[in-house]
Amino acid sequence: MNFKKKDDLRNKLKGRHILIWGSRMTGIGFSRFVSNNGFKAIGFIDSDFALTGKKVHNLPIYQPNSIACLKKKYKRLVVVVAVSIKEDEIVDTLKGMGMTAGDYVRYSDYCGHFYTIDVSGTCNLKCPSCAHTMSSIKNKKGFMTLDDFKRIIDKVLKENELVTHISLYSWGEPFLHPELNRIIKHAHSMGIATAVSTNLSIASSRQIEKIVKSSPDYLKVSLSGYYPAVYNTTHSGGDINLVKSNLYKLRYFIDKFASSIFVEVNYHLYKNNTGIDLAKMQELCHELEYTISSCYANITPIERLIDYCEGNLDDNTKNFLELLLVSIDKGLEITKPYRNLPCRFLTNQININWDRSVPLCCVCYDSRSSTISNNYLIDSLEEILLNKKNHIQCQKCLEYGFPPYLLGVNQKEWNTEANLNLN
Ligand code: SF4
Ligand code: SF4
Incomplete structure (x- = not known):
């Protein structure tokens, strides 16, 4: 079993402030990976208004339009897209906000099934x-x-x-x-x-x-x-x-x-x-x-x-x-x-x-x-x-x-x- 990819992910996240796009199960699962590896998540992003202002594992859930502000506040911000559907749509939204490849990670590249x-x-x-x-x-x-x-x-x-x-x-x-x-x-x-x-x-x-x-x-x-x-x-x-x-x-x-x-x-x-x-x-x-x-x-x-x-x-x-x-x-x-x-x-x-x-x-x-x-x-x-x-x-x-x-x-x-x- 080759675990190189998992190490790649760790390297990408090291020293960054992590924002998780997806506050339901895929995102919550990823947050467990974040804490198990001693990284720091600052919150979740979710476009579902039912979730705005709520907390998951004590981390706030923000609307996507908060990303620009958070990016100013956290210079080494990385957005991890952790959803099971609509991943492409979200990546397009991030690109539309001017985010480039180093600013976001597709979790599905590391977690196949x-x-x-x-x-x-x-x-x-x-x-x-x-x-x-x-x-x-x-x-x-x-x-x-x-x-x-x-x-x-x-x-x-x-x-x-x-x-x-x-x-x-x-x-x-x-x-x-x-x-x-x-x-x-x-x-x-x-x-x-x-x-x-x-x-x-x-x-x-x-x-x-x-x-x-x-x-x-x-x-x-x-x-x-x-x-x-x-x-x-x-x-x-x-x-x-x-x-x-x-x-x-x-x-x-x-x-x-x-x-x-x-x-x-x-x-x-x-x-x-x-x-x-x-x-x-x-x-x-x-x-x-x-x-x-x-x-x-x-x-x-x-x-x-x-x-x-x-x-x-x-x-x-x-x-x-x-x-x-x-x-x-x-x-x-x-x-x-x-x-x-x-x-x-x-x-x-x-x-x-x-x-x-x-x-x-x-x-x-x-x-x-x-x-x-x-x-x-x-x-x-x-x-x-x-x-x-x-x-x-x-x-x-x-x-x-x-x-x-x-x-x-x-x-x-x-x-x-x-x-x-x-x-
Ligand atoms: S939808 Fe199906 S699984 Fe869910 S409570 Fe009703 S019968 Fe049970
Ligand atoms: S896996 Fe096959 S049967 Fe299931 S929803 Fe997709 S196309 Fe339909």
């Missing part, structure tokens, strides 16, 4: 938008063992020069995993930051306490309403009153253990939840000092989108489509000009399921058609990458234009369309 380990292969909810409600798909359910997780981390580190963060979720609910706290602690002991996403409709306070104590670096709470009548239409099987009480508990435990967790409540926008429900949830997040961001809900997985395009959608999903602020057809139209871009789900991510199998990408779900390795521990990274190439599943997906739709590119047009549907 982003890993997701779906430690839980099951969920307690049945959201109509989610793969778990596709009755035609019968994937096995279970949890990754701690021993498998350790062996997987060993292989990940052996096959990559630099891995600074891992997401511990894909389709499953990680808070159901009885040993999630030990999984998080193990990743940290290997110098890797962790991201967890949860519906937080979890009845065990003890489990929440244990997880907060283990201090995942990033914790996303996904929800879609404040009152049960609205929430239940889109997060079916969950209990929003339980979620709200857990948001309080989360704050209590974070303060009690002085945990450094960046909590982001991600509010899925539908036609029926943008009024009082959204306002009340914003108020609650403000009170508890959580970041709240929103996204337009869409339909997953790829298999369901194919069913839609081929006229095979089940009746439940058909009725649910009425709630979307941006219809599938409109979303596909908005993102049509971006179909020729390389699929980001294919190029820089490796997903590993709870049972060690490897799916083609994070938006395919059916194990019968999307498995590219039955055992991550046996197949080499090269073999796995090879199996991704020209996969039959990609042909239809690309033909229909799903990757830019699922990434929500061209947000300006999404906003315009959503506003039209709200007025």
